[in-house]
Amino acid sequence: MSVCLTEDQKRKIEENRIKALARRAERLAAQQKEVHPGKNNSNNFLYNNLQNAESSPTTLLPVAAEHGNFREAKSFQQCNTVQVLSAQRSLAINGPLKQESLKPNAEQNPGWKQPPAVRVEDPQRAKDVTDASKVVVEKPDTATKFFYGSAIKGSSSASAKVPESVNGIPGKKTVILVKGKCVMHNEERFRVEVGYNSDLIALFKSIPSRNYDSIMKMWNFSLEDYSFLMNEVQKISAVSLKPLDGLENVDVAMATSLSSNSASLGALLRLCCNWQKPTAVTHARCVLVSRSRFEVESGYNADVIAAFKQINSRNYDMKTRKWSFLLEDYKELMEILFKLPSVETEPLPRAVIQAFTQQFDRTTVEIPEIPVVDLSAVDPVLEKSLMPFQRNGIEFAISRGGRLLLADDMGLGKTIQAICIAMYYRKEWPLLVVAPSSVRFTWAEAFQRWLPSVDPKNINVIVKAKDSLISGLISIISYDLLSRMDKQLSGTSFKVLIMDESHFMKNTKTARYKAAMPLLKAAKRVILLSGTPAMSRPAELYTQITAVRPSFFPRFHDFGARYCDAKQLPWGWDYSGSSNLNELKLLLEESLMLRRLKSDVLSQLPAKQRKVVIVSPDGITAKTKAALAACAKEMEKGHKNKLQEKEALLVFYNKTAEAKVRAAVEYLFDLLESGREKFLVFAHHKIMLDNMCKELKDKGLNYIRIDGSTSSADRQALCEQFNFLESSCVAILSITAANMGLTLSSADLVVFAELFWNPGVLIQAEDRVHRIGQTSNVNIHYLVAKGTADDYLWPMIQEKMKVLEQAGLSESNISDNAESAKFTCKDPKQKTILDMFQRSFAEGGEDGDDAFFAEAADEWDNSEFGNSSETTEWDGPCKKRCIQ
Numbered sequence: 001m002s003v004c005l006t007e008d009q010k011r012k013i014e015e016n017r018i019k020a021l022a023r024r025a026e027r028l029a030a031q032q033k034e035v036h037p038g039k040n041n042s043n044n045f046l047y048n049n050l051q052n053a054e055s056s057p058t059t060l061l062p063v064a065a066e067h068g069n070f071r072e073a074k075s076f077q078q079c080n081t082v083q084v085l086s087a088q089r090s091l092a093i094n095g096p097l098k099q100e101s102l103k104p105n106a107e108q109n110p111g112w113k114q115p116p117a118v119r120v121e122d123p124q125r126a127k128d129v130t131d132a133s134k135v136v137v138e139k140p141d142t143a144t145k146f147f148y149g150s151a152i153k154g155s156s157s158a159s160a161k162v163p164e165s166v167n168g169i170p171g172k173k174t175v176i177l178v179k180g181k182c183v184m185h186n187e188e189r190f191r192v193e194v195g196y197n198s199d200l201i202a203l204f205k206s207i208p209s210r211n212y213d214s215i216m217k218m219w220n221f222s223l224e225d226y227s228f229l230m231n232e233v234q235k236i237s238a239v240s241l242k243p244l245d246g247l248e249n250v251d252v253a254m255a256t257s258l259s260s261n262s263a264s265l266g267a268l269l270r271l272c273c274n275w276q277k278p279t280a281v282t283h284a285r286c287v288l289v290s291r292s293r294f295e296v297e298s299g300y301n302a303d304v305i306a307a308f309k310q311i312n313s314r315n316y317d318m319k320t321r322k323w324s325f326l327l328e329d330y331k332e333l334m335e336i337l338f339k340l341p342s343v344e345t346e347p348l349p350r351a352v353i354q355a356f357t358q359q360f361d362r363t364t365v366e367i368p369e370i371p372v373v374d375l376s377a378v379d380p381v382l383e384k385s386l387m388p389f390q391r392n393g394i395e396f397a398i399s400r401g402g403r404l405l406l407a408d409d410m411g412l413g414k415t416i417q418a419i420c421i422a423m424y425y426r427k428e429w430p431l432l433v434v435a436p437s438s439v440r441f442t443w444a445e446a447f448q449r450w451l452p453s454v455d456p457k458n459i460n461v462i463v464k465a466k467d468s469l470i471s472g473l474i475s476i477i478s479y480d481l482l483s484r485m486d487k488q489l490s491g492t493s494f495k496v497l498i499m500d501e502s503h504f505m506k507n508t509k510t511a512r513y514k515a516a517m518p519l520l521k522a523a524k525r526v527i528l529l530s531g532t533p534a535m536s537r538p539a540e541l542y543t544q545i546t547a548v549r550p551s552f553f554p555r556f557h558d559f560g561a562r563y564c565d566a567k568q569l570p571w572g573w574d575y576s577g578s579s580n581l582n583e584l585k586l587l588l589e590e591s592l593m594l595r596r597l598k599s600d601v602l603s604q605l606p607a608k609q610r611k612v613v614i615v616s617p618d619g620i621t622a623k624t625k626a627a628l629a630a631c632a633k634e635m636e637k638g639h640k641n642k643l644q645e646k647e648a649l650l651v652f653y654n655k656t657a658e659a660k661v662r663a664a665v666e667y668l669f670d671l672l673e674s675g676r677e678k679f680l681v682f683a684h685h686k687i688m689l690d691n692m693c694k695e696l697k698d699k700g701l702n703y704i705r706i707d708g709s710t711s712s713a714d715r716q717a718l719c720e721q722f723n724f725l726e727s728s729c730v731a732i733l734s735i736t737a738a739n740m741g742l743t744l745s746s747a748d749l750v751v752f753a754e755l756f757w758n759p760g761v762l763i764q765a766e767d768r769v770h771r772i773g774q775t776s777n778v779n780i781h782y783l784v785a786k787g788t789a790d791d792y793l794w795p796m797i798q799e800k801m802k803v804l805e806q807a808g809l810s811e812s813n814i815s816d817n818a819e820s821a822k823f824t825c826k827d828p829k830q831k832t833i834l835d836m837f838q839r840s841f842a843e844g845g846e847d848g849d850d851a852f853f854a855e856a857a858d859e860w861d862n863s864e865f866g867n868s869s870e871t872t873e874w875d876g877p878c879k880k881r882c883i884q
């Protein structure tokens with residue numbers, strides 16, 4: 001049956017068809033956006049280039065910071081980061097650009113590639129594009145959509161973009177207003193909670209301090225960019241952002257710079273961008289030379305000199321032939337220089353402007369006094385123990401809002417300072433300490449020693465990936481374990497964080513760094529500790545600077561270009577160099593880093609600084625574990641005669657060596673990784689000495705070994721080799737065979753991988769470095785493992801040390817200078833063993849004991865682990881100072 005349609009029906013069908021087509025076109029456009037956000041955004045050229053440039057912090061940074069290889073090749077597009085950023089910022093400030101403004105940069109950078117022509121959507125404007133390389137950047141995509149967040153349809157906002165037509169078909173007039181708000185993210189950053197808008201995303205991407213939190217799915221920015229962002233948002237009519245509620249949670253310094261200086265700071269920061277001029281013939285570079293002055297390095301240019309002469313604070317240094325000015329005149333000079341068409345002025349980095357904000361406003365230069373801090377709320381035991389320079393360190397940290405890199409020389413007590421700083425922010429706990437695995441337990445001991453008010457139950461050393469991260473007030477975890485706890489970490493945030501040996505994070509490619517970064521971002525107080533934050537090049541500092549002050553250098557390239565003498569090579573950028581180091585030093589000292597050398601505070605230090613390093617005999621075989629337990633049991637039995645006692649003891653001591661090998665080797669390598677170049681390691685058993693030497697040899701590291709088999713002539717030669725070697729070297733020494741007659745004073749650190757029952761021998765061994773020729777104070781580390789014979793040996797050594805000290809034979813008492821209190825045995829059974837130890841060693845005369853143990857240990861080593869054909873390890877009983 002055929003049906004004839006009336007004209008009216010046909011017209012309606014046609015209308016419906018057109019409407020359906022329009023809807024389909026709209027839907028397709030929306031899908032297109034979801035798949036390729038910004039694809040049709042007419043800012044594409046810049047947008048895409050920014051995305052390429054974006055890869056620099058993520059792809060370039062790991063290359064740059066990679067340990068040992070800073071010359072890996074990367075995309076050429078990275079070289080355009082600065083230009084693209086400038087252009088981005090310029091776009092955000094001045095609106096759409098023409099590509100010509102970027103073209104000369106391509107000429108300056110041979111690696112720069114011509115981007116493909118941008119598709120011009122609007123046929124009306126397509127005729128403007130006469131040259132393929134000439135790109136007219138269009139207004140942003142008209143069909144603004146939102147996928148989440150709030151939106152109001154049909155808003156009357158006159159300037160909101162409305163699609164007039166889609167593919168020539170009249171579209172529905174839909175105005176979509178995306179509403180959102182600014183919220184504090186942490187004390188330095190705010191985030192924007194808002195729905196999707198392509199213009200807004202383009203704006204976000206033009207802000208250097210941006211960071212996209214992939215977990216929250218939100219962008220956050222440095223507070224310094226707040227006013228800029230809000231100004232720019234006002235220009236996007238389809239977006240409305242509620243400002244920050246207030247600045248209550250912002251640190252005083254930050255709040256001040258935001259409220260009182262925000263206008264001038266914003267203006268200064270803006271000078272950091274857009275400094276490259278296409279026609280420039282003279283390059284003028286601003287460099288900070290002191291807390292109050294900056295220099296302008298430039299080739300001769302009459303206009304530049306004339307500009308300099310307009311500035312009141314100018315000073316010409318005849319020697320260096322450089323002009324310098326007060327920071328307060330910086331803005332004035334920059335404004336003049338920027339106007340000179342033939343001069344390209346490289347401004348001070350934004351980090352410098354942020355760090356020295358006050359100097360740009362003031363006429364008089366006073367080094368601001370670090371305010372005295374009331375530490376009465378901190379544990380009195382801790383407060384009273386602080387040395388004056390340590391107190392200054394704590395005050396510096398607090399004046400910087402609890403965010404710093406404490407880079408004191410080794411042995412200056414970074415631990416006590418970090419604990420005190422963290423304690424100051426006690427209300428914000430739980431506290432997380434991340435440390436090398438070899439010192440996890442030492443941290444726990446240090447908390448117990450310095451903070452007796454904290455219940456030890458609340459100190460939680462995390463040893464397994466399935467342990468709870470937040471079961472105590474204080475959690476201590478190793479870097480390596482941290483990287484295996486990503487699931488737990490995603491739901492946890494610690495406001496107070498201590499990162500010991502923070503240079504462990506210098507390589508951004510490592511799992512350690514990746515695991516630590518989210519923690520650092522979320523924490524309010526970040527206390528980094530390292531005696532050697534950078535061992536060979538400034539690039540190694542980047543991650544640590546960013547951890548403390550994320551807004552300083554959001555992009556590695558900016559840091560690399562300024563301080564790593566970045567060079568573009570055919571295969572990519574090389575950041576292995578160094579440049580502007582004085583400026584870097586000033587910047588770090590002003591804002592985030594404190595470093596004191598031993599020589600600076602020598603008068604406050606004891607000649608010897610001893611510390612106990614609690615190592616864990618983890619990773620030992622079940623057999624060794626069982627043997628240790630059996631030894632302890634055997635000791636508890638009580639023996640009829642002294643010989644039996646000694647034999648039981650010997651087995652325990654030998655098993656202890658076996659159990660400690662792995663931990664001792666790990667500690668040795670942690671020291672090397674921390675930049676300790678020369679140190680002595682004393683041990684008693686062959687298994688320990690052999691293993692340490694083998695590991696060093698396998699890794700191609702320098703070491704010397706002196707044991708009972710080393711002839712007198714060789715000993716002398718080895719000592720000289722050790723003392724005169726420029727590079728790092730470890731001396732592996734037998735306690736009994738190398739505790740006297742050797743001078744190894746080019747080192748100032750002695751490690752005892754094993755204990756020895758005679759403290760006189762230990763002191764003699766320590767004195768291999770603490771002797772004439774030693775100008776520094778000496779650090780002594782005793783490695784002590786719980787659950788081994790050390791539990792009994794260590795208190796006994798302390799007891800005997802006391803006697804020595806009273807007799808004036810020891811300069812400092814180990815029990816006072818080392819974390820030792822926890823080794824006082826409380827278990828009555830253990831007391832029995834301790835008594836037995838003391839009896840065994842005290843009664844028989846120590847020469848006899850040493851001979852007995854040394855020989856017996858030798859036999860043990862050779863029969864169980866060593867090669868029996870090897871020369872006997874020990875010299876026999878050592879001739880030593882006999883102390884009773």
Ligand SMILES: Nc1ncnc2c1ncn2[C@@H]1O[C@H](COP(=O)(O)OP(=O)(O)OP(=O)(O)O)[C@@H](O)[C@H]1O
Nearest residue numbers: 385386387410411412413414415416531610611818
């Ligand atoms: N104020 C103090 N009172 C008593 N002992 C202290 C004090 N400060 C530090 N010490 C002791 O000095 C030793 C070295 O301290 P610590 O381990 O914190 O130094 P460090 O700077 O962290 O060294 P490293 O860089 O080698 O780790 C420890 O035994 C510590 O207990």
